[in-house]
Amino acid sequence: MNPLRWDVLVVSFVLALPVLGLWLRGEFSLEELTGRLPWCFVAGWAVVALLRWASQPRTPAAAAPQPAPAEEESPTPA
Secondary structure, three states: OOOOOHHHHHHHHHHHHHHHHHHHHOOOOHHHHHHHHHHHHHHHHHHHHHHHHHHOOOOOOOOOOOOOOOOOOOOOOO
């Protein structure tokens, strides 16, 4: 899955909003901000990957393979 998909970027931005808010309030320095923003991106990618995996329809369990019907052999003349 491409990490630069629009849904990954949107979720990453939403997850980064509290970090950006703390930086704007002055509780995070620029160094702390740049250290935490990549983790928001990784978390966004993980959330989208998990949701895509969970939303896939399940395939029915494959039944045990049936043996091929044996062809009737004609007796060979001796």
